[in-house]
Amino acid sequence: MGNKILLEVRGLTKIFGSRTVVDRLDLRMEEGDIYGFLGTNGSGKTTTIRMITGLVHPDAGEVRIGGFDLKSQFKAAISLVGAIVENPAFYPYLSAYDNLKLTANLLPGVTRKRIDEVLDIAGLADRAKDKVGTFSLGMKQRLGIAGALLNRPKLIILDEPTNGLDPQGMRGIKELIAQLAAEQGISFLISSHLLHEVEQICTKAGVIRKGKLIAEGEIRQLLATGVETVEIVTSEPDKAEQLLRTATEVISISRSQDQLTVQTYGDCSFKLNQLLVTSGVQIRTISRRPQTLEQFFLGITEGDGGP
Numbered sequence: 001m002g003n004k005i006l007l008e009v010r011g012l013t014k015i016f017g018s019r020t021v022v023d024r025l026d027l028r029m030e031e032g033d034i035y036g037f038l039g040t041n042g043s044g045k046t047t048t049i050r051m052i053t054g055l056v057h058p059d060a061g062e063v064r065i066g067g068f069d070l071k072s073q074f075k076a077a078i079s080l081v082g083a084i085v086e087n088p089a090f091y092p093y094l095s096a097y098d099n100l101k102l103t104a105n106l107l108p109g110v111t112r113k114r115i116d117e118v119l120d121i122a123g124l125a126d127r128a129k130d131k132v133g134t135f136s137l138g139m140k141q142r143l144g145i146a147g148a149l150l151n152r153p154k155l156i157i158l159d160e161p162t163n164g165l166d167p168q169g170m171r172g173i174k175e176l177i178a179q180l181a182a183e184q185g186i187s188f189l190i191s192s193h194l195l196h197e198v199e200q201i202c203t204k205a206g207v208i209r210k211g212k213l214i215a216e217g218e219i220r221q222l223l224a225t226g227v228e229t230v231e232i233v234t235s236e237p238d239k240a241e242q243l244l245r246t247a248t249e250v251i252s253i254s255r256s257q258d259q260l261t262v263q264t265y266g267d268c269s270f271k272l273n274q275l276l277v278t279s280g281v282q283i284r285t286i287s288r289r290p291q292t293l294e295q296f297f298l299g300i301t302e303g304d305g306g307p
């Protein structure tokens, strides 16, 4: 395995109309990583994955897979990737085998033997001849992973793979991911809005919020990372908000009359205080509430359904 860089994303940006949905995003995966891409609904995960898989053109930034530039060396870069973006689509009246044969026809050099192999790996060998319409959602997801394995990728990208699955289906997917990583050295980029799920499967994670990567690292280290809620009461809330939005540590600001509630990455209340005071903003009170990223993430997933 080693520490070879498998995926490098730099400054990736997507703007829809006047909204910046993905904002100068950087990601870095090494071979062997199972990377959890964590964020609430609408935070920009699917758009990022679509850019990494060449389905959406970025407005800025670059993606390199296995050292190949996705734009100028598309074939070489994309041949290293197997991906399921959103739900895998199958023909319900065709068998699992025939569905994979259709996928295989689009890929150069994939043999019939390989179709049997991937069905076996996904634990579907004995259902190969059954119509996909009779499959549970978990089996369809495993069939999707089988399809993604056809061209022997080094990186598999899964967008919310356990969405809608029952506990047994979830377990099946998690076990398959762990097995493919351990036995075949395949790396995974897995998007999810569920912290505990990422914690169970992944070795590393990045947290995306409003299109920005707000934290990245080894899971354990990441969950212990400090995040703070700073509450500021001021007679000049407009000016204060404008100034605070320029600070890199600020994740979000909400307002209620003359009170600003500011979420920050790391301990920076002193810096924010100075920023306001040196610009002549009078502060009535300032208080801080430290949290771990885990508490923060659980709080935002409960509290707001979107960005």
Ligand SMILES: Nc1ncnc2c1ncn2[C@@H]1O[C@H](COP(=O)(O)OP(=O)(O)OP(=O)(O)O)[C@@H](O)[C@H]1O
Pocket (backbone or CB within 6 Å): 016, 021, 039, 040, 041, 042, 043, 044, 045, 046, 047, 048, 193
């Ligand atoms: N083609 C598009 N045109 C305009 N806006 C879009 C388009 N695609 C996505 N968006 C918007 O971009 C934002 C991010 O969407 P995205 O699907 O990337 O988020 P997500 O984190 O994957 O969320 P979810 O888990 O709900 O899929 C959303 O507000 C969405 O409405």
